[in-house]
Amino acid sequence: NAGVTQTPKFRVLKTGQSMTLLCAQDMNHEYMYWYRQDPGMGLRLIHYSVGEGTTAKGEVPDGYNVSRLKKQNFLLGLESAAPSQTSVYFCASSYSEGVAGANVLTFGAGSRLTVL
């Protein structure tokens, strides 16, 4: 079982460049999330989606955009990358609220982004 797959795993960008991180899940989960992980800061929620075609802001949404055109995919975009966006990005998914175990998130392996 693939679970949650993130691409690419590594990327180096120059300041001002744009890129998209792709997340795909094969568990038929309704909810999907993008987190960033920085030393001393833990995991912080960037954006999340509670269903196909819907997205919402998390704790640190500035500088990022997302789209959920298909239930199984959740894209995270950086329109103009900044050094402050150097981080490890994790995608996660879960069942919707009301389903047993809905609060349990399944994470991908991460995408390591460096902005020079």
Add this chain to the structure above:
Amino acid sequence: QKEVEQDPGPLSVPEGAIVSLNCTYSNSAFQYFMWYRQYSRKGPELLMYTYSSGNKEDGRFTAQVDKSSKYISLFIRDSQPSDSATYLCAMSALTGGGNKLTFGTGTQLKVEL
């Protein structure tokens, strides 16, 4: 002040020791409490899941939740080198707006031979 506080460590223990990892929190609305384990350069994986107060045991792992003190713990018995990882506590409330988790910063654990 962060909603969830967790000592970052690192914590180094000998093989076979009992390990105690802890988190405190300030939001009384939190009802779901989780522990995730994260190996180096990997994604977090769920270790323990608890609803409300009480204890839960799974093999060598025991999770405790004390909502009156806003304090959760993870105990690892007979620790093994393979337990060396970062342990993240996480918690959430019933919000109706997505299962948003609030994470601690993680405690790095090293179990030495």
